[in-house]
Amino acid sequence: MPKTETQDEKKTDANDGAEKEGGDEGIDRFDREQLHHFMREMLLYRRFEEKAEEAYAIGKIGGFCHLHIGQEAVALGFIGPLQEKDYVITAYRDHTQALAKGLEPGPVMAELFGRDGGVSRGKGGSMHIFGAEQRFMGGHGIVGAQVPLAAGMGWAIKYREEDQVCVCFLGDAAVNQGAFHEAMNMSAVWELPVIYVVENNEYGMGTAIERVSAVSIEERGEGYGVPTHSVNGQDIIETWSFVEDLVKEVRDGAGPQYVEARTYRFKGHSMSDPVSGTYRSKDEVEEKKEKEDPISVLRERLFDAEIMTQDELEALDEEARKVADEAVEFAEDSPFPSEEELYTHVYAELNEHGRLFMDGRDR
Amino acid sequence: MPEITYREALNQALAEEMERDESVFLLGEEVAEYDGAYKVSKGLLERFGPRRVVDTPISELGFAGLGVGAAMTGLRPIVEFMTFNFSILALDQVINSAAKMYYMTGGQIPIPMVFRGPTGAALQLSAQHSQACETWYVHAPGVKLVTPGTPADAKGLLKASIRDDDPVAFMEGELLYNMKGEVPDPDDGDFVIPLGKAEVKREGADVSLITHGKMVNLALQVAGKLEKEDVDVEVLDLRTLRPLDVDAILASVRKTNRAVYLEEGWPYVGIGSQIVTTIQEEAFDYLDAPVLRVTQADVPMPYAKNLEKLAKPDADRVVAACNRVLYRD
Numbered sequence A: 001m002p003k004t005e006t007q008d009e010k011k012t013d014a015n016d017g018a019e020k021e022g023g024d025e026g027i028d029r030f031d032r033e034q035l036h037h038f039m040r041e042m043l044l045y046r047r048f049e050e051k052a053e054e055a056y057a058i059g060k061i062g063g064f065c066h067l068h069i070g071q072e073a074v075a076l077g078f079i080g081p082l083q084e085k086d087y088v089i090t091a092y093r094d095h096t097q098a099l100a101k102g103l104e105p106g107p108v109m110a111e112l113f114g115r116d117g118g119v120s121r122g123k124g125g126s127m128h129i130f131g132a133e134q135r136f137m138g139g140h141g142i143v144g145a146q147v148p149l150a151a152g153m154g155w156a157i158k159y160r161e162e163d164q165v166c167v168c169f170l171g172d173a174a175v176n177q178g179a180f181h182e183a184m185n186m187s188a189v190w191e192l193p194v195i196y197v198v199e200n201n202e203y204g205m206g207t208a209i210e211r212v213s214a215v216s217i218e219e220r221g222e223g224y225g226v227p228t229h230s231v232n233g234q235d236i237i238e239t240w241s242f243v244e245d246l247v248k249e250v251r252d253g254a255g256p257q258y259v260e261a262r263t264y265r266f267k268g269h270s271m272s273d274p275v276s277g278t279y280r281s282k283d284e285v286e287e288k289k290e291k292e293d294p295i296s297v298l299r300e301r302l303f304d305a306e307i308m309t310q311d312e313l314e315a316l317d318e319e320a321r322k323v324a325d326e327a328v329e330f331a332e333d334s335p336f337p338s339e340e341e342l343y344t345h346v347y348a349e350l351n352e353h354g355r356l357f358m359d360g361r362d363r
Numbered sequence B: 001m002p003e004i005t006y007r008e009a010l011n012q013a014l015a016e017e018m019e020r021d022e023s024v025f026l027l028g029e030e031v032a033e034y035d036g037a038y039k040v041s042k043g044l045l046e047r048f049g050p051r052r053v054v055d056t057p058i059s060e061l062g063f064a065g066l067g068v069g070a071a072m073t074g075l076r077p078i079v080e081f082m083t084f085n086f087s088i089l090a091l092d093q094v095i096n097s098a099a100k101m102y103y104m105t106g107g108q109i110p111i112p113m114v115f116r117g118p119t120g121a122a123l124q125l126s127a128q129h130s131q132a133c134e135t136w137y138v139h140a141p142g143v144k145l146v147t148p149g150t151p152a153d154a155k156g157l158l159k160a161s162i163r164d165d166d167p168v169a170f171m172e173g174e175l176l177y178n179m180k181g182e183v184p185d186p187d188d189g190d191f192v193i194p195l196g197k198a199e200v201k202r203e204g205a206d207v208s209l210i211t212h213g214k215m216v217n218l219a220l221q222v223a224g225k226l227e228k229e230d231v232d233v234e235v236l237d238l239r240t241l242r243p244l245d246v247d248a249i250l251a252s253v254r255k256t257n258r259a260v261y262l263e264e265g266w267p268y269v270g271i272g273s274q275i276v277t278t279i280q281e282e283a284f285d286y287l288d289a290p291v292l293r294v295t296q297a298d299v300p301m302p303y304a305k306n307l308e309k310l311a312k313p314d315a316d317r318v319v320a321a322c323n324r325v326l327y328r329d
């Protein structure tokens, strides 16, 4: 597809940027503590998801459960640089983003277990993790539905004349929903402070993106007057640096942004789907795990730069496992919601003015 | 008769109709290379090729509309929704295009197509993935609605739906796909069940338990339970919600004088509301008790296992409703 100059001008690639500025803008930008923090966080996400996987296998978690294993650097890279007051919204693959936005591992795990101590009181489950206080706005099960919602948050920020930013995650397959296109246009027209991040893990369930999109994911953001970018979502240093700069710009009024984060899902689409099969080979998955695991990528960079030792890594991992274990304990210890909870939260008002809902009570 | 699963019955119906009529094609997410999210279209890509078994992007509004457009030219598309929950995105094309086209063109342009997929709750899929969508479809004049509860009905009714000249919503159930039942052998001739015919799944004299779709199986279970207490339950499976077999409903109620409607959906303006209206309008004098309904609780489906169980219709609640219309304690 021929590109116009404006499109080219608007497009940035974090790789190019890094090269232009001397190649190792990368790691020098961060101090030791920050780099260790990256590792600590990503290990926590990984161990948390592995615990969820275990719990699902023994029936403690039910329904659909979509793991983010392999995509941890995208969660951390796009959420870590935000402030508490900023908004985050995503689809159903939402556990690690919730942790990244500051939700406690215990209540998130309890939500997966369907317990009263869960962040959504056990009513939402794996696909619907919410933390209003932390401005983590979910957790949405209908592909693409969160995109206009993000525009709404951007709208509200402008309306109140504040300087927050909203980060909206969506899958590569979600760009085929009309809602995405409508939201992109409105965001551009009204210059909304929203960063749309397409987590391009190459597949929507069993469908490779090339089979359902005539142009690349990066190009799918074009045509709306929204600047488009692409980053290596397996490299936390690259992603974090890029996002930190971008968030500053958006906070200063740069308007909506579209970023492709190139990543890969290491597990099946959900816990009930196979890791590989007709749609992708086992070898492909193994190779990605071998070469593009965001945790290994960071580990190699830190080892090479002598910023972390094997012992330190092991200690961090130990700590992550402990937190994940404690999250499971918290979930186990939390009771199931009481039966009265069935009819709470349907409406803000509880049947005070006649029959708002039919609760089976004789009247 | 051979025993096959509900899934296989649907697969046979699709294959037979595609074989029979070149204008039939299947369109939806993951229907081709993945054999369908629930494997209903297994083997069809291999057999009919990518021209007639088509994987779509996740664009429900777009591909439902594309189906309607193709139907406007006389093709017979079958649009599969991975589940009907996602078809809510496509409702504009279903209701504003498909349902009204024949009428607003003064009969020039019929829409001979099928929208199909699972409806209703499976297990712990939470609020956005556990909806019985019947009411949304049946509300609009112009769409037919078919809800098979057994493998034989799945096959015979799907074949009739594909041949029908109106848009038909055909609602299956995730928890039904593995269910086995007798279905006539394809070698014994074309097996088609006409739309609009209810079926008495179990004869009884004391109370009419009227239902549709997946709930037929729960109704039969309850009938078995109550039989042990000498209550003779008649289970009437509507099978098609539009056109509605009013005669079958009235015949049953005139016989038993008591009725309970059982459905998976919400009570508020649910399918049962329509059935109760029909009964009170046309068989009021035959009733010995108010008609009761057993439905999902009037709440979005909760995720927590215990709350989900409480929200769904179950055998105990159906038994209790039957006992109430019988004034039994």
Ligand SMILES: Cc1ncc(C[n+]2csc(CCOP(=O)(O)OP(=O)(O)O)c2C)c(N)n1
Binding pocket: A093, A141, A142, A143, A144, A170, A171, A172, A173, A174, A175, A199, A201, A203, A204, A205, A265, A269, B029, B058, B060, B082, B086, B089
């Ligand atoms: C509107 C809608 N259609 C279909 C589905 C079923 N579904 C859930 S996830 C998914 C694939 C989405 O892929 P992508 O957007 O790439 O995100 P990923 O799962 O890779 O994170 C599909 C088809 C759905 N949830 N919502």
Ligand SMILES: [Mg+2]
Binding pocket: A171, A172, A173, A199, A200, A201, A202, A203, A204, A205
């Ligand atoms: Mg994807």
